[in-house]
Amino acid sequence: MNIENFQESMYQLIVETSTNLPKDVRRAIKAAAERENAGTRAAMSLDTITNNIKMAEDKVSPICQDTGLPTFKIKTPVGANQIEMKQAIYHAIAQATKDGKLRPNSVDSLTGENSGDNLGGGIPVIKFAQWEKDYLDIRLILKGGGCENKNIQYSLPAELEGLGRAGRDLDGIRKCILHSVYQAQGQGCSAGFIGVGIGGDRSSGYDLAKEQLFRTVDDVNPHPELHNLEEYIMENANKLGIGTMGFGGETTLLGCKIGVMNRIPASFYVSVAYNCWAYRRLGVAVNPETGEIQEWMYQDGEKIDFAQPAATEIAAAVETPAEQNVITLTAPITEEQIRELKVGDVVQINGMMYTGRDAIHKYLSDHDAPVDLNGQIIYHCGPVMLKDxxxxxxxxxxxxxTSIREEPYQGDIMKKFGIRAVIGKGGMGKKTLAALQEHGGVYLNAIGGAAQYYADCIKSVEGVDLMNFGIPEAMWHLQVQGFTAVVTMDAHGNSLHEDVEKSSFEKLTQFADRVYK
Ligand SMILES: O=C(O)C[C@H](O)C(=O)O
Ligand code: SF4
Known part of the structure; x- marks a missing residue:
């Protein structure tokens, strides 16, 4: 094999996967956008998402800042040298990271140290299998952490909240899948895609679930019963009303693919792999001699460009100032200003904000802040950064x-430093809501995955602290212009997330009755 060519082919696969959503995924997102009524929060969010997809493609920059855990699945003709292929993939990953196409995402689980090049400690994951064909089939998925955290595995029989007993049969499986969509709420950047694995053990069940994510969104399950279940789930999960980013709306699920394998008598697992709308998976057929790409996968059918009128029409409807109450905020913000905001308000931020995610929240809970955070805005964000x-x-x-990970710290930190607003996605819990009310704070929801859209709002990087935590976890000082987000938790005890969770739970209970005999 010509290994230089192979490395270049892998580089192309990585860059394309990170920056250009496949055609089948684009079509599913377009269909979702068409189902929402113009002017709703769901339509506005989908508009941001489609703009972002277009921007990422045009700039050849990451669709979402979270590179996830890059996972390659490779089928090789008998005799192909897996060792040299692995090395070439490592080089291609490191190069793509250096070029800002991937975020350095490989973190030592014990020390917290970021390797800086997306390598080390078992990352990336590369799985080989042999086959009888004469070419290499190489697929890559970049599945982010927020949606990965919403994966769920059920062991049947189980008692499911809202749905009652899920037994060891097709109807029990149906209940698990509906529940999996409900429990994800908006935290995995809905609308999402799910891969479901029935059977196996805890690890092979999840593998099977993830394998389903390599199917094409519009394929037809060859197994008639599973085909029927997929259609049932698509129709009914979308009645839960969780909607884009958990803001409510018509589309909660964009795809459902179910696979089955045998189990052992004592175990009955249903494993669900949840993937956000930023469904970055591609594949290539590679010539084993030349190392060159012969064909790209997932590229059949119509390509939606998202520069088309559908998206811009919605934008025009949403951006009509008369219809929307847009409030401009510039830090330092006063308590009075914050207490005027209420759930549903759209805010536009100009001026400074500071990033802070997992490591920073833990750090601030028992250290002083490196900058004066009084009246300031914290952005739950781990960006992709490049130094010139x-x-x-x-x-x-x-x-x-995903903000909920900061729930144990958030309220205390806001009070300790006088922080007035936090921006994130997916919402936060009761402790934070109480702190917002007591202290005078708001939670602002930005559109998860819209990494290019927000990068465009950032006009300059004024500084950085705590770089020892690595690029995604450091505290970046950002100067922004026109950074738009929605108030989803206010200082009056209101939470849109709580409301959507409650209403979707009520809807979930309507699916408790047996459907499959
Ligand atoms: O790590 C990130 O930047 C985001 C993550 O994928 C998330 O959804 O929370
Ligand atoms: S789109 Fe959302 S869930 Fe997916 S990787 Fe990005 S931030 Fe995480």
């Missing part, structure tokens, strides 16, 4: 991360 030759930092991708 002059030593200046540039933001390459910067969408929000």
């Amino acid at each position: 030759k002059e030593g200046n930092w540039h933001v390459k991708a910067a969408g929000p991360t």
